[in-house]
Amino acid sequence: xxxxxxxxxxxxxxxxxxxxxxxxxxxxxxxxxxxxxxxxxxxxxxxxxxxxxxxxxxxxxxxxxxxxxxxxxxxxxxxxxxxxxxxxxxxxxxxxxxxxxxxxxxxxxxxxxxxxxxxxxxxxxxxxxxxxxxxxxxxxxxxxxxxxxxxxxxxxxxxxxxxxxxxxxxxxxxxxxxxxxxxxxxxxxxxxxxxxxxxxxxxxxxxxxxxxxxxxxxxxxxxxxxxxxxxxxxxxxxxxxxxxxxxxxxxxxxxxxxxxxxxxxxxxxxxxxxxxxxxxxxxxxxxxxxxxxxxxxxxxxxxxxxxxxxxxxxxxxxxxxxxxxxxxxxxxxxxxxxxxxxxxxxxxxxxxxxxxxxxxxxxxxxxxxxxxxxxxxxxxxxxxxxxxxxxxxxxxxxxxxxxxxxxxxxxxxxxxxxxxxxxxxxxxxxxxxxxxxxxxxxxxxxxxxxxxxxxxxxxxxxxxxxxxxxxxxxxxxxxxxxxxxxxxxxxxxxxxxxxxxxxxxxxxxxxxxxxxxxxxxxxxxxxxxxxxxxxxxxxxxxxxxxxxxxxxxxxxxxxxxxxxxxxxxxxxxxxxxxxxxxxxxxxxxxxxxxxxxxxxxx
Numbered sequence: 001x002x003x004x005x006x007x008x009x010x011x012x013x014x015x016x017x018x019x020x021x022x023x024x025x026x027x028x029x030x031x032x033x034x035x036x037x038x039x040x041x042x043x044x045x046x047x048x049x050x051x052x053x054x055x056x057x058x059x060x061x062x063x064x065x066x067x068x069x070x071x072x073x074x075x076x077x078x079x080x081x082x083x084x085x086x087x088x089x090x091x092x093x094x095x096x097x098x099x100x101x102x103x104x105x106x107x108x109x110x111x112x113x114x115x116x117x118x119x120x121x122x123x124x125x126x127x128x129x130x131x132x133x134x135x136x137x138x139x140x141x142x143x144x145x146x147x148x149x150x151x152x153x154x155x156x157x158x159x160x161x162x163x164x165x166x167x168x169x170x171x172x173x174x175x176x177x178x179x180x181x182x183x184x185x186x187x188x189x190x191x192x193x194x195x196x197x198x199x200x201x202x203x204x205x206x207x208x209x210x211x212x213x214x215x216x217x218x219x220x221x222x223x224x225x226x227x228x229x230x231x232x233x234x235x236x237x238x239x240x241x242x243x244x245x246x247x248x249x250x251x252x253x254x255x256x257x258x259x260x261x262x263x264x265x266x267x268x269x270x271x272x273x274x275x276x277x278x279x280x281x282x283x284x285x286x287x288x289x290x291x292x293x294x295x296x297x298x299x300x301x302x303x304x305x306x307x308x309x310x311x312x313x314x315x316x317x318x319x320x321x322x323x324x325x326x327x328x329x330x331x332x333x334x335x336x337x338x339x340x341x342x343x344x345x346x347x348x349x350x351x352x353x354x355x356x357x358x359x360x361x362x363x364x365x366x367x368x369x370x371x372x373x374x375x376x377x378x379x380x381x382x383x384x385x386x387x388x389x390x391x392x393x394x395x396x397x398x399x400x401x402x403x404x405x406x407x408x409x410x411x412x413x414x415x416x417x418x419x420x421x422x423x424x425x426x427x428x429x430x431x432x433x434x435x436x437x438x439x440x441x442x443x444x445x446x447x448x449x450x451x452x453x454x455x456x457x458x459x460x461x462x463x464x465x466x467x468x469x470x471x472x473x474x475x476x477x478x479x480x481x482x483x484x485x486x487x488x489x490x491x492x493x494x495x496x497x498x499x500x501x502x503x504x505x506x507x508x509x510x511x512x513x514x515x516x517x518x519x520x521x522x523x524x525x526x527x528x529x530x531x532x533x534x535x536x537x538x539x540x541x542x543x544x545x546x547x548x549x550x551x552x553x554x555x556x557x558x559x560x561x562x563x564x565x566x567x568x569x570x571x572x573x574x575x576x577x578x579x580x581x582x583x584x585x586x587x588x589x590x591x592x593x594x595x596x597x598x599x600x601x602x
Contacts, residue, residue: 001076001104002104002105002147002180003046003047003076003078003104003105003147003149003180003181004147004180004181004207004208005147006046006047006076007046007181007208007272007273010046010273012272014294015263015267015272015273015274015292015294016046016272016273017045017046017273017274017275017276017289017294018045018046018047018048018049018078018210018273018274018275018276019040019043019045019048019049019276019278019285020048020049020050020051020212020275020276020277020278021033021037021048021049021050021051021065021278021280022050022051022058022279022280023050023051023053023058023061023062023064023065024061024280025541026537026538026541027537028537030061030064030065033065033280034065034068036280036282037068037069037073038073039282040278040282040285040286041073041075043285043286043289043294043295045075046076046273047075047076047077047078047105048069048075048076048077048078049077049078049079049080049107049183049275050062050065050066050069050077050078050079050080051080052079052080052081052082052109059090059094062079062080063079063094063097063098063101066079066098066101066103067101067102067103070101070102070103071101071102076104076105077103077105078105078106078107078149078183079094079098079103079105079106079107080106080107080109081094081095081098081106081107081108081109081133082109082110083108083109083110083127083130083132083133091126091127091133091136095137095142095143095146096142098146099143099146104145104146104147105146105147105148105149106137106146106147106148106149107148107149107150107151107183108130108133108134108137108148108149108150108174108179109130109133109150109151110128110129110130110133130150130151130174131170131173131174131177134148134150134174134177134178134179135177135178137178138177138178139178147180147181148178148179148180149179149180149181149182149183150171150174150175150179150181150182150183151182151183151184151185152171152182152183152184152185152200152209153167153184153185153230154184154185154187154192154193154196154211155185155187155189155192155229155230155231155232156230157230158185158228158229158230164196164199168199168200168203169203171200171203171205172203172204172205175205175207179207180207181207181208181209181210182200182205182207182208182209182210183210183212183275184209184210184211184212184275185212185229185231186212186213186214186225186226186229186231186277187211187212187231187232188226188231188232188233188234188237188258188262189232189233189234190262190265190266190269192232193211193266194266194269194271197209197269197271208272208273209271210273210274210275211266211271211274211275212274212275212277213259213262213263213274213275213276213277214259214276214277214279215255215256215258215259215276215284215285215288216241216251216252216254216255216258216259217251217252217255217279217281217284218248218251218252218458219241219245219246219248219251221279222241222251222255223416224415224416227415227416228415237258240254241254246451246452246453246454246457246458247451247452247459247460247461248458248459248460249459249460249461250460250461252283252284255284256284256287256288256291257291259284259288260288260291260292263288263292264292276288384556386408386409386410387399387408387411387412387553389557389563390563390566390567391562391563391566392566393436393566393570395566396438396566396570397433397434397436397438399411400433400438400439401430401433401434403418404418404426404429404430404433404439406418411440412549412550412552412553413440413441413546413549414440414441420454420455421443421444421455421456422442422443422444424444424455424587425442425443425444425469425471425591428471428591428594428595429442429471431595432471432473432594433473436475436476437473437474437475437479437577438473438474439471439472439473440472440473440474440546440576441470441471441472441578442469442470442471442472443467443468443469443470443518443519443532444456444467444469444587445467445468445469445581445583445584445585445586445587445589445590446465446466446467446584447466447584447585448464448465448466449464449465449466450463450464450465451463451464451465451521451523453465458521458531459521459523459529460523460524460526462523462524463521463522463523463524463526464521464522465519465520465521465522466519466520466521466522466584467518467519467532467584468516468518468519468580468581468582468583468584469580469581469584469587469589469590469591470518470534470578470579470580470581470590471578471579471590472576472577472578472579473576473577474546474570474574474575474576474577475574475575475577476573476574476575477501477573477574477575480499480507480575480577483497483499483577483579484497484499484507484509486593487509487579488509490593491509491593493582494581494582494583494589494593495509495579495580495581495582495590495593496508496509496510496514496516496534496578496579496580496582497509497510497577497578497579498510498534498536498539498577498578499575499576499577499578500539500540500543500575500576501547501573501574501575501576502547502550502571502572506536506540506543508536510535510536512536514535514536515533515535516533516534516535516580516582517530517532517533518532518533518534518580519531519532534578534580539578542576543576546576547571547576550567550568550570550571551568551571553567554567554568554571579594581593
C-alpha cells in the first residue's frame, strides 16, 4: 500500500511511527536482523524503511531485506534509493526489482554528491540531484506508480553551504516534481524543527512531514551521528549528557527519556507521526513506545514468528592453542573466548545493547554501516583539504603522523580525532607510522579497570572492563611476510594475525571459526558483555571497506595524476594487517613482540 494512503487511513486518532533499518554487512548479522524485525513488527509500525549504501554498495542486501519485510511480514516498506555515482542502469534495475518484490514506496535520495572537481563526470548523466530521481520515477510509465518520498534537513544539509531559503526552494522543487512525503534528518532541537516546519508550509509544501528521531544509544554513536548529519545539539542537552557519558546504561536511559519528551513536544506542535532511526537496535525504541503508551500486545502473527525462531546459541569456549595452555595463569580473569549469544538469555532485544567497538560482534544486527542516506565520509571537503595532494609514500606517512599529533582531526580511515586511550600507546603508534606502517585502528591492553573510568570505561556503573591490545595498519608485502614468520615462529599462540589485500588474498594464524573478543566487561547481575570481537568475517568486511576507501580517495584526482597513481598503487600493493596479543595483563606484550631483540620488525 502507498505510504501516503496509509497515513490518511490511519487518521489522527494517535501517533503513527515508522522504523528505519540498514542491511548489516555479514550474513549472520542479516539473519539476526530479520529475527529482530519480526519482533518489532509486533509494535505495529505504519511502515518500515531500508537504507541504501553509497553508490549502491548494499544493493542486494537492501533489496533482499526490503523484500522480506514487504512480502513475508506484510509490512509496507519504504526502500531508500540513491542516484548519484550509480552505474548506468542501476536505478532502473533497482526499481524493477523493488516492483517485483511488491514494494510501492521509494525514498529518493541524492547520495554521494558530485565532487565539484572539473574532471568529475556523473556515472549516470540522468542523475545528479535527488530531484532528478523523483522526476525520473514519476515521469516514467514503468515506475510512476511508486509513492515517492524525499529527505529534508531541518538543521541544514551537511554537504552544502547554501542558506535555508535555497534549501527550502530545492525541497519545493522535489515536491513539485512528484514527491508525496518528506522524512527528515535526525535532530534534537524541537523548537527549531517546528519553526522549520512553519517555513516549509509557508513555501506552499503541503505533503506529510515525518521527523526523524534517533534515541541516543551510546555517547560515542551520538557524537558520530550528529557530526555525520551536521545536527544542531542544544547546549542544555550536552550539559545533561556529558556528566553521564561514561555510563552507557545511564546514557541509554537518558536517550529514551529525551526521545519521549521530544515526541510529546512534537505532538503538541501538531506533528502526527515520527520516523525512528533504530541503528538496528530494538530496546530503546520499544521503551520509548511503552512510555508513550503505544506498545500494545504483539499480534498473533508476530507471536508465531517469534516462536518459530531458533533459540539463541549457548556460549561455548573457543580456546586459542597455546593461549589456552596458559589458562591456569589467567584463571582468575574472565575468559573472553566465548560465543556471543547467551547474552540474549530471556530477551534477544538487548544482547548487543552496547555496540561500542568499531568491529562489534559480526553476528549483531547492529554490525555494519550506520550511514543513513548513502553519503561517504570522503565527501567532507574540509577534511579533503587537510589531506592535501599526496604524491609520494612519504606524503602519506606525514599525513598519518599529523593525525597522530592531532594536527588534523581525521583521516579517510579514522573520521574522528585520535581517542584519549590511544595516547596510552602513542609512542608505539608513532614508531609504527614513522616506519611506514600506517595505523588505522588500535587499543591498549586493559585489565579490570572500573567501568566509570574517564578514558576506557563503558557500560553500567559498578562494572569492570578489559581489553586486549591490538593494532591495525597498512604495510608492504615484504613486511607482511616478516610479520607472518615472526607470528609462526615466536607467537606461541599468544598473537593472532589477520592480513589481507585488495586481490582477496588472506593470511591468518586463527583457526577456522576462531573468534577473539578483544573488549569485554563484567557488570553486576549481568552476563559478560563483549563489545569488540575480531574474527575472519568481520576482518574481511573491514578489509574490503578499507581498500574501497583508497579507491574512492584516488577518484578525487584526475586519471594519470601523481596523486591518483600513488593512491591506486597503495590500494593494489599494500596489505591491511591486524595483530592482537592475548596477554591483556601485560600492557607491553604486543609491543615487545614487535620491537624486541636483535631483529625488531620495526
